[in-house]
Amino acid sequence: MNLLLVGCSHHQTPLAVRERLAFNEAQTVAALSAMRHCWPQTEAVLLSTCNRVELYLGGEKETLPSAEEAGAFLAQFHGLPHNLIQPYLYVYEDEEAVRHLFAVASSLDSMVLGEAQILGQVKDAYQLSAAQGAAGPIFHATFQTAVKAARRVATETTLHQRRVSIPSVAVADFAQQVFDRFDDKQVLVIGAGEMAEETLKYLQDQGARQITVVNRSAERAEELARRWQGRAATWEELVEAAASADVIISTTGAQQPILTAERFAQVTAQRRRWPVFILDLAVPRDVEPTVGDQPGVYLFSIDDLKAVCDANRRQRDAELPLAMRIVEEEAAQFMADLHHKASAPLIVQLRQGWQKPKEEELQRLFNKLPQLDDHARAEIRQAFDRLVNKLLHLPLDTLRNHARQGVPHSLMDALAKLFRLKE
Amino acid sequence: MSRMGIICFAASYGIALLLEVSRLWFRSRLRGVVILGCTAAGLIAHTLFLGYRAFTVTGSPLSSEMDWCLLAAWVLVALYLMLLFAYPRTPFGLVLLPLALGLIGAAGWWASREPYPQAPASRVWGLIHAGAILAATVAVLVAFAAGVIYLFQAYRLKQRRGPLGGFWVPSLEWLDRMNSRSLGAAVVALAVGLFAGVMLNWINYQQHVPPLPWSDPLVMTTLAMFWWLLVALVLAVWYRPADEVRKVAFITIISFIFLLTALAALLLMNTSHGRNRNPWQEQSGQAPQVSVEPYVWQESSLRGGICLWGPAGHGRSRPPFVAQLRT
Numbered sequence: 186m187n188l189l190l191v192g193c194s195h196h197q198t199p200l201a202v203r204e205r206l207a208f209n210e211a212q213t214v215a216a217l218s219a220m221r222h223c224w225p226q227t228e229a230v231l232l233s234t235c236n237r238v239e240l241y242l243g244g245e246k247e248t249l250p251s252a253e254e255a256g257a258f259l260a261q262f263h264g265l266p267h268n269l270i271q272p273y274l275y276v277y278e279d280e281e282a283v284r285h286l287f288a289v290a291s292s293l294d295s296m297v298l299g300e301a302q303i304l305g306q307v308k309d310a311y312q313l314s315a316a317q318g319a320a321g322p323i324f325h326a327t328f329q330t331a332v333k334a335a336r337r338v339a340t341e342t343t344l345h346q347r348r349v350s351i352p353s354v355a356v357a358d359f360a361q362q363v364f365d366r367f368d369d370k371q372v373l374v375i376g377a378g379e380m381a382e383e384t385l386k387y388l389q390d391q392g393a394r395q396i397t398v399v400n401r402s403a404e405r406a407e408e409l410a411r412r413w414q415g416r417a418a419t420w421e422e423l424v425e426a427a428a429s430a431d432v433i434i435s436t437t438g439a440q441q442p443i444l445t446a447e448r449f450a451q452v453t454a455q456r457r458r459w460p461v462f463i464l465d466l467a468v469p470r471d472v473e474p475t476v477g478d479q480p481g482v483y484l485f486s487i488d489d490l491k492a493v494c495d496a497n498r499r500q501r502d503a504e505l506p507l508a509m510r511i512v513e514e515e516a517a518q519f520m521a522d523l524h525h526k527a528s529a530p531l532i533v534q535l536r537q538g539w540q541k542p543k544e545e546e547l548q549r550l551f552n553k554l555p556q557l558d559d560h561a562r563a564e565i566r567q568a569f570d571r572l573v574n575k576l577l578h579l580p581l582d583t584l585r586n587h588a589r590q591g592v593p594h595s596l597m598d599a600l601a602k603l604f605r606l607k608e
Numbered sequence: 609m610s611r612m613g614i615i616c617f618a619a620s621y622g623i624a625l626l627l628e629v630s631r632l633w634f635r636s637r638l639r640g641v642v643i644l645g646c647t648a649a650g651l652i653a654h655t656l657f658l659g660y661r662a663f664t665v666t667g668s669p670l671s672s673e674m675d676w677c678l679l680a681a682w683v684l685v686a687l688y689l690m691l692l693f694a695y696p697r698t699p700f701g702l703v704l705l706p707l708a709l710g711l712i713g714a715a716g717w718w719a720s721r722e723p724y725p726q727a728p729a730s731r732v733w734g735l736i737h738a739g740a741i742l743a744a745t746v747a748v749l750v751a752f753a754a755g756v757i758y759l760f761q762a763y764r765l766k767q768r769r770g771p772l773g774g775f776w777v778p779s780l781e782w783l784d785r786m787n788s789r790s791l792g793a794a795v796v797a798l799a800v801g802l803f804a805g806v807m808l809n810w811i812n813y814q815q816h817v818p819p820l821p822w823s824d825p826l827v828m829t830t831l832a833m834f835w836w837l838l839v840a841l842v843l844a845v846w847y848r849p850a851d852e853v854r855k856v857a858f859i860t861i862i863s864f865i866f867l868l869t870a871l872a873a874l875l876l877m878n879t880s881h882g883r884n885r886n887p888w889q890e891q892s893g894q895a896p897q898v899s900v901e902p903y904v905w906q907e908s909s910l911r912g913g914i915c916l917w918g919p920a921g922h923g924r925s926r927p928p929f930v931a932q933l934r935t
Contacts, residue, residue: 341637358771362761365781459850460780480851483765493770 186323186523187246190282191255191274192232192239195296198273206263206270208233210313216262217319223258224250229319230328232289232310234303236296241286243323252276283327284516290331291338292345293508298501299344304335327519334515341511342504347497351490352383355464356391358493360432363462363483368392370431375399375423375443377409378436380466380487385413388432397426401437424448428455433463435471444472453479464490517589524588528597532581534606539573613657614678614716620650621685621705621712628701631775640696647689647701654682671723673875676738677715683746684708697776703753718875730811733804740801741830744794748837748867751790755860758783762853780852787856788844791863795837802834826873826881833866 193206208216213231220229226248230241240255250258256274260267277285288294290307311328314320320328339345348354364370372393374381377400385396396415399422400406406417418426427433427444428451437443444452444463449472459481465472466487477484547569551562580600587593600606624646627639658678665671688704724734761777778786805827809819820827840859849855873879 343635354770359765361779362765362771362777363780365779365785453850456850457848459848459852480853481849485768489768496770 186527187244187249188279188282188323188327189242189249189252189255190239190277190285191242191252191259192237193270193273193275194237194239194294196294197275202270202273203236203238205265206238206259207235208238208262212262213310213313214317216258217314217317219262220258221317221319224248228314228321228324230311230314230324232307234306237289237294239289241282241324241327243327280516280520283519284512286327286331287334287512287516287519288509290335291508291512292335293338293505293512297349298498298505299347299349301345304332307331307335326523330515330519334512337511337515338508342508344501344504344508347501347504349494349498349501350383351466351487351494352380352387354490354493354497355384355466355485356387359483359485359490360388360462360464361391363460364431366392367432368394370395371429372396372415372432372434373399373426373430374409374413374415375433375435375471376437376439376467377405378438378466381434381436384434384464384466389413393432397430399423399426424451425455427452429458431458431461433461434466435464436466437471439467439471440469442469442471442473444476446473446475449473449476449479449482466490521585521589524592525585527592528584528588531597531600531606532584535580535600535604536577538604538606539577543569543573611716613653613660614712617650617653617657618709618712618716620646620653621709624650624701625705625709628699628705631699632772643701644689644692647685647692651682651685651689654678654685658682665723672721673719674715674721676742677711677719677875680742680745680749681708681711681715683742684711684749687746687750695776695778698778699775700753700757703756704749707749707753714871714875720875730808733807733811737801737804737808740797740804744797744801744837745867745871747790747794747797748833748863751787751794752860752864752867754783754786754790755856755863758787758856759853759860762856766853784844784852784856787860788841791837791841791844791859794863795834795841798830798834798837802830805830820881824879824881825877826870826879829866829870829873833863833870836862836866 193203195203198206208231213233216231217229220227224242224244227242227244227250229243232239232241238259240259242249242255252274256271256276257267259274260270285294286307290304292299292301292303295303307328311320311324314324348357360367367388370393372385372388372395374385374396377398385393394414396410396413397418398406398410398413398415399418399420400409401420403417403419406419409415410417423443427449433444435443461482463472463476463482463484465484468487470486472484472486474484474486476482547566550565551557557565584593584596584600587596624643627643627646630636630639658675661671661675661678665675684704685708688701688708691698691700691704724738757777758780761780761783764772764777765780805820812819822828840863843855844859847855874881
């Protein structure tokens, strides 16, 4: 049984090529169907995300297409010239392909190391393929083990616990350290920056519902409030809105601070709820740093968040060797099991071959000793079974050990010749 | 034997505490399991110890100062174990275990093992009194723990520090809630405990046993703590200043000082709380040869609770019980 992987990823392939080679769900179904038609004896899984397109193929060596044929298939499906994508394609076979899949599922090959989405995408790709009848026993075992490896990486390292995007750090590492819940909190968004939108997504995931948008343009504020299911407030209502907010996110393009110390003093005079969490995601800053010195105010600028992101990224990188070791272990174990499975029919024959003389000898003995009761017979049968198992243990153990280095063809040949087994 | 037993489970908690401290420096997959194992093993030994006392000493597990302290520590550790299951990445043990060890230390080295006087009529009120005061003590200690973690978290956030590697600190809101709820529980428990104490005194008075004077240091410190906790609760729930950190620090530290003072009054100062105030048992260990009629307690004889204490067992002074006998 052999595995082949042909694909391209964000490491070497420009976005312009990746987006032309990407498959949506309908295209994936069509591609799998076409592959089954071209290579009916081959199992296939197609993984397509914004960062990679990878085609996994599995089957017997004789029926498996070559890497060139697989690459040509990907190009032809999208109507692209093969030579356009050829320079970007990488090819992995057998153990390398397994190791790569495990690393991908564990998010060790992702653009953002440790991001959580990829495991779901890998699972979806396999399930879609299985539903189309394109994935069989080979990929069932392979992808199951890939998920297991990814879970080990997630639990045994802190790769996934370290957030590296500014909005995720802002919410998970800071806002959630101040507030326990967000469904009863007032969120004020000043401006309409992209970062505010991203942060708001995280806050809404945490339950934030009461959102107020303040923008110099009333129309823009209305539009954003509608999109985020909040309410719009005028620029003149800024102090009042800030006074009733628990979380303030500011991302305007203003050249001067909006929440100056003087203006915040007005906010403080009206405030009844403390503490207040302020995220200043604007450059230049919207909130004067002295505001953060006031009691009950937890102010974080983009630099503060970036420092944590960088620290998290470094810590993630430090975890990489451990994660890689887990992937290596899982891949090696998987391949050993796979190779060992190749010798399974031979082992079955060998066991069956030894059962026959054992039964004959037992029968002869029981005929000679008719006085034996059932208990004695059971004891003798058990002794014979143990003897057969002990005699077989050493050769089978040797076979299993050799399977770690690959399919043990020479040993299998020897066994087949010695015991006249069918290969 | 009992001190050895105490050292055994205290050592288990001590190891768990050291492992909690080690979270500050390095990560380990095994550590959580070992902390859990040490704490659970210590708690089992602790339970067995209290169980043994309950079977061998009348009125246990609240029959003496030592049992009372050990039971309070047991509740704290059990609470810690529950929190360990619910929040495995939060090092509550860094604050709760030292408090539990402090109570165990007090039980082993300062607390009296002499059983409290047992009178059938006052047994129920005695249990309510001791149980409620124990609950109040644990609640104040939990409020203290939440307050300390709150101050640490607020400091970190003010310094704009990112998440700590080895552990997760709960949010300010959660800690604030835990702090005020614990204070609320402490106020209720202490109110019940004080009421039960008054009832005990009343029963004693009815039976011509000298009641505990209001001027007793333990009574005074406990009453002062009750009034302070009431004020602290009002502050914690209704007063929302911008400087929440200062408020929490103030409430946490003062409440803890009051609790320490009350415990010191119980364990170290000359209090007649929990002592046998029956003079003919106290002075010679046996009844006087004279025929004894029911004695009449006289307020003036206590001299306002000022020390008149004479010698007593277990290496510490005991009240002389100066109630006069009418022979």
